[in-house]
Amino acid sequence: MIQDAMIDKSSVIPIYYQLFKLIEDQIRRGELKPGESLPTEHEISSRFEISRMTVRRAISELVLAGMVYAQQGKGTFVATPKLDNIVFELNDFNQEIKQRGLNYKTTLLEAKIIRVDEELRAKFQVSEEHKRLLYFRTVLSAEDERLSYEVKYTIYSKSKPILESELKDPSLPGLIATHTEYVPMSAKKVLQVATCTEEEALILGIAPSSPVFLIEQTIYDPDFKPVGWSKAVYRGDRYKLTSYDGWYKKD
Amino acid sequence: MIQDAMIDKSSVIPIYYQLFKLIEDQIRRGELKPGESLPTEHEISSRFEISRMTVRRAISELVLAGMVYAQQGKGTFVATPKLDNIVFELNDFNQEIKQRGLNYKTTLLEAKIIRVDEELRAKFQVSEEHKRLLYFRTVLSAEDERLSYEVKYTIYSKSKPILESELKDPSLPGLIATHTEYVPMSAKKVLQVATCTEEEALILGIAPSSPVFLIEQTIYDPDFKPVGWSKAVYRGDRYKLTSYDGWYKKD
DNA sequence: CAGTGGTCTAGACCACCAT
């Protein structure tokens, strides 16, 4: 840090970003070890002849990245990578498949309007005002192999007709936003493992009782009233979630 | 926004935070809808008689929260909640159990030093310099029920003796940091579903071929050399991952 | 061109910490 590092004030690259990368590299290279303190903001400011606010911007980014932490009155220190927290991200399974560059397609198995009976009302906590639901089932395939099976329900708005192609859109929140008067504001998702039922095995073309991912989803409007539900089954032998944690290089 | 909203400049609560909450509430209440634009930074600045930098600080927090997005030259707009991205977080399974307030304990089934044969070297990509590994197996129980079974390997450092109690620590990165000369810098984790083996069924006290979560983990040092591995099996009927997405209230 | 957000400055005062 105090060495011959440089900042190009006339560069198109923002100063705060140059400084951020400079310190980040020092940490990655191990020149600054976990627990060690960074130079004070004033020191960095005068060392590079830049404003303290700019220094703070750079340090904020480091804090955000979890690489350093600041303590008022004491200083700013290099953090220890937290590797025990596991974060699995599913950028929409469909997107996942696109990224893999596979040919995929969605098949609509069934779509109908159903009356809300007591069982459904209790299960989904449908409010009294809604008498009917749109019910439909889809299958996602890639390279002529069936990968997932999904059963979905949404509040039915007869005012806005829905095309079959739209039912194939894998995004339930998207469908609700486009074809009902409700605005999806939040969602709850639960991931479990299970062995598939006979019906699911038939649909997916796998052996009965094969292990599968099971994701149940509830979509809520701004008032936290449920407006959509789905239950998706993903083949256990075709899906896996990967998580990279810590200070791995992204460049 | 332009209404009778107030900011208390003499409050102990930072101005940028008051402003952040003020706009956040407007969005949550639906007074500002997705796609609509916020007042310009200059307008907010003069409306509340605060500096533009303070306004920007507040808006930065909103951007960070994913509630608005800024476009240079155009304006700042309310975002649409992204409900298709699923993020599952495991704050360390052990922590999860603590949160549930259960009595839990770790049992050490076995611990020994093993020679690295060709198979292990290939499987874990152990570098040539290491001839031995520490191998151990643990079981995590809660309320007298066995929940997960984990097999772990780390580089062996005979310089630092390890206590049995330390092998029970569920954090493999923690163990490596404390008892080897290596610094865990990053980790890769893969989550899959599977049906358990006969051995796993016996250890966990569940039926053979029951569905389970399977998490494989590799820990890397700053040079991206693997220094630890683990394979954990979690009972499918006792674990589930829950994810809340969108703009749900946290207060 | 005027208006927007993005960056940056050179100060200021404060709360907190160690001594």
Added chain:
DNA sequence: TGGTGGTCTAGACCACTGG
């Protein structure tokens, strides 16, 4: 008490957008 980070100001110039 002196040094740290946390907040805030009142400007400035820039890059980008649209008409």
